[in-house]
Amino acid sequence: MPSVDRISSLTDGVLCHILSFLPTKISVATSILARRWRFLWAYVPSLDFDCRNHDTDTKFAHIVNRVLLLRGVQSIITFRLRYDDIDCSEYELDTWIATAILRNVQKLDLCLAYFGELPQCLFTCKTLVDLRLHFRNCIPSNGVVSLPSLKKLHIYGVENGLRRMLSGCLVLEELIIDQIDEDDLDFYDVIISSPTITRLIMISFQIYSDESYSHEYGVKINVPALRYLQVYDCSYEHMLLSPLTSLIEAEIYLNTYSMEVDYSIYTRCMFKFLDSLCNVKCLKLSSSDEVCI
Amino acid sequence: MVTTDEKGPLTAKKKSVIIRSCDGDEFLVSESAAVLSTSLKKILEEKEDRLIHLSDIDNKTLAMVIAYLSTHADDGLSDDLKRSFDQEFVSGKEFDVLKYLVLATDTLQVTCLCYTVAKKMADIMKNKLVEWVRREFDIQNDYTPEAEAEIRRLDAWAWDDRQLEDD
DSSP states (O other): OOOTHHHHTOOHHHHHHHHTTSOHHHHHHGGGSOGGGTTGGGGOSEEEEEGGGOOSSSOHHHHHHHHHHTOSSSOOSEEEEEEOOTTOOHHHHHHHHHHHHHTTOSEEEEEESOOSOOOGGGGGOSSOOEEEEOSTTOSOSSSOOOOTTOOEEEEESOOTHHHHHHHTOTTOOEEEEEEEOGGGSOTTOEEEEOSSOOEEEEEEEOOOOSSOSSSOOSEEEEOTTOOEEEEESOOGGGEEEOOOTTOOEEEEEEOOOOTTSOHHHHHHHHHHHHHTTTTOSEEEEEESSOOOO | OOOGGGTSGGGGGGOEEEEEOTTSOEEEEEHHHHTTSHHHHHHHHHOSOSEEEOTTOOHHHHHHHHHHHHHHHOTTSOHHHHHHHHHHHHTTOOHHHHHHHHHHHHHHTOHHHHHHHHHHHHHHHTTOOHHHHHHHHTOOOOOOHHHHHHHHHHTGGGGTTOTTOOO
């Protein structure tokens, strides 16, 4: 092996790259290593705050403010924030998110207990590539959506704004929708439509209703470029899939048979759903209960 | 003696380059694998010579990087197989080995591997003690005890759950 000296010549850039995979808290803790490391964390391009990891007297909000103020570089590539405290200030949250947006953030991951409305600048951010919003009612009811670089969107729950949101994401490739339930959607008006999405993952897409089997479908899905589909624990009887001619792989988890509904109708809906996957090259089916196929 | 058809257009697809490590070992690598490194690609564009000498990468590290490049240049392997190769590539490797790898991938500009290795190093660093990190990174603590105490007082929140804490 070459001499040890070469390792101590790891550039600040490489060290910051390594630190970028650590939570900001640990990154700041490296300041104790030596003088060279005192403010190295201020040059790390990603920020990752989790209020669950803080139990000191210093208020979480003060910590976030300190880290943001001491940054040595303009850009923030990744901004991850988990703030479960329901007493968190909307004003502070708005400031932090807007700061990340103004610093050309590419990956934004927010998990908040409560939030009024996200800053409008988030929905017109030109640099966002990956957006994860882990809380309800995350899409504002009105306003322009234009996310020209967004490739990956992960949302919890879906509202009427989804259709508008998708229409503003012209290069979106992957959509993950998690934990949807009836309370959050206008039942007959959920449309997932995008000409560019190639990966779609839907988790716990449950719609409880004792009517409507012969009525309109609850969720219309029109994603003609789709190559990968994963559906986990969803109400297939309420879904209408447009033809998926490009589909290569699908993973379907069947466990939604509810005693409230007529079994024959349920299986018919299931067949119809599976029928729409007829071009798929690799289909994985799994089930938790005795669903007969 | 090199036969003429080896450089001829008919065999262009199977061009190879020789890469020499700082300790003199030579590796025959297909050009399609070599150009996955941005630095090697630039060198190959600039000079005719098919021998590249890397003065700061040792043979063991270079062999690992080349194994990675060759796997990723193999059109016969699916993306899934390449992904699982990447995961296995860094698993179980000593921190010391990863340090040389991250340096080599940074020099050679192999972005994907640099990312994978840096991430693995960060994973290992979690829950390690200050002295461990100093030792592994070969860091001399040049703080005075007073200065170190002052930092600990100011940013006390950064050490409150004993991550990167003292012994």
